[in-house]
Amino acid sequence: MPIWRQNLRVFCANKxxxxxxxxxxxxxxxxxxxPIIAPHDPNDTDLFRRLQPPVWxxxxxWAYILGCDALGRDILSRLIYGSRISIFIGAxxxxxxxxxxxxxxxxxxxxRGWVDVVISRIVDILLGFPYLIFAIGLMAMMGxxxxxxxxxxxxxxxxxxxxxxxxxxLAAREQEYVEAARAVGASSGHIMLREILPNILSxxxxxxxxxxxxxxxxxxxxxxxxxxxxxxxxxxxEMVAGGREFIMEAWWVSTFPGLAILALVLAIxxxxxxxxxxxxxxxxE
Numbered sequence: 001m002p003i004w005r006q007n008l009r010v011f012c013a014n015k016x017x018x019x020x021x022x023x024x025x026x027x028x029x030x031x032x033x034x035p036i037i038a039p040h041d042p043n044d045t046d047l048f049r050r051l052q053p054p055v056w057x058x059x060x061x062w063a064y065i066l067g068c069d070a071l072g073r074d075i076l077s078r079l080i081y082g083s084r085i086s087i088f089i090g091a092x093x094x095x096x097x098x099x100x101x102x103x104x105x106x107x108x109x110x111x112r113g114w115v116d117v118v119i120s121r122i123v124d125i126l127l128g129f130p131y132l133i134f135a136i137g138l139m140a141m142m143g144x145x146x147x148x149x150x151x152x153x154x155x156x157x158x159x160x161x162x163x164x165x166x167x168x169x170l171a172a173r174e175q176e177y178v179e180a181a182r183a184v185g186a187s188s189g190h191i192m193l194r195e196i197l198p199n200i201l202s203x204x205x206x207x208x209x210x211x212x213x214x215x216x217x218x219x220x221x222x223x224x225x226x227x228x229x230x231x232x233x234x235x236x237x238e239m240v241a242g243g244r245e246f247i248m249e250a251w252w253v254s255t256f257p258g259l260a261i262l263a264l265v266l267a268i269x270x271x272x273x274x275x276x277x278x279x280x281x282x283x284x285e
Contacts, residue, residue, distance in 0.1 A: 010278040017274020023267035031083040038077040039063070043232040046072035051250040067252045069242060075252065078234040079260055085146075085223075085235045086264065090216045092150050097157035098208045104158065105165025106192040110173050120166075123159045131156060131214075132221055139227040149228050153215055164207050168200035202279040209272040213265045220261050236261050 012018060030037065040063075049072035053060045060067065066075040108119040126134070138152040172178060173196065181191045222228040223237025231238060236257040243253025 008278070011274050014274040014277065017271050017277075020267040020270035020274070023263065024271055027083055027264050027267070028087060030080055031087045034080045034084055038080045039065075040074040040077045042073060042078040042081040042234045044073060048072065051246060051253070053250070054252050066256050067250075069239070069253045070246060070250075075239075075256055078239060079236070079256060081234040082236045082239060082257065083260070083264075085229050085233065086216050086219060086261070089146070089150055089153070089219045090212045093153040093157055093215045094208050094212045096150070096154045097211070098161045098204065100154070100158040101161030101163075102165050102197065102204060105162040106169055106197065108162070109166040109169025110188065110192050110196065116166075119162070123162055126156050126159050129156070131218065135218060135222060136225065136227060139222060144227050144230050146229055149219060149222060152222075153218055157211065157215060160211055161204055161207055164203060165200060168203055169196055172196045172199055206272065206276045206279055209268065209275055213268040213272070216261070216265055216268070 046068075049064065049068040050070060052064055052068040052072070054067040055062050055065045057067075064074050064076070066079070069075055069078070104119050108116040134156050135152045138155060139148060142148040142152065169192075177199075178191060178195055181195050186195070219228055220235075220237035220240070223235040224241045226238075226241070228237055229235045231242075239257035240254045240261075243250065243255075243257075246253055
């Protein structure tokens with residue numbers, strides 16, 4: 001049986017990881033078909049519905065199941081559309097950061113010498129800055145916006161996969177299959193991309209999955225501070241920030257987007273833990 005099938009069987013045997021993966025898929029599906037399932041326009045305002053409570057509270061309306069915010073916008077619709085921002089930014093940042101980290105880590109771990117010194121020093125410098133403070137500084141210079149928030153997070157996020165790939169490459173470059181490739185005259189690029197990378201890809205995949213949850217939290221934090229995606233675009237972090245002044249009289253405005261962030265991040269973390277146990281031989285049962 002191929003090793004990937006064995007790993008998949010181990011993952012499927014982990015019921016909690018399987019359930020968490022289903023929750024993540026549900027969020028992704030919700031983001032994709034948001035225009036179809038959202039009951040209202042997320043930016044449709046009506047001050048007559050201002051701070052309308054959820055349907056189970058007195059004054060609630062089945063047309064607005066989770067209630068409305070301070071501008072009378074439907075919270076459920078904004079939650080559905082907000083998932084698009086969180087998932088898109090999380091996926092985009094992890095994708096770009098992983099590609100950059102893989103290339104930099106392979107170069108540092110295999111070529112060694114001055115290439116390793118330069119890349120390792122850059123990584124050390126970036127790791128010396130607290131992630132959120134670093135992102136806030138970049139956003140303050142570049143200005144808020146979807147593209148800028150992706151760039152601000154990628155600027156530092158790539159160092160995590162870079163360190164993982166560098167460490168795995170240092171161990172792999174001494175293996176017999178790499179020595180055999182050198183012996184037949186394979187180029188450094190061929191060895192890194194065709195020999196080493198396929199053998200360390202599982203570790204990179206696992207760490208990238210873990211980091212996506214962190215990126216989603218960072219995006220929500222920046223949006224909460226007003227440095228992320230700008231209103232009226234729905235964003236979970238901005239929704240939490242918009243309801244903080246009404247937390248005592250209209251708790252639902254901040255609570256539901258906060259719970260959405262919690263559910264998605266928790267599901268990604270549990271699913272990634274299952275992936276690590278199944279696909280990383282050092283943790284497999």
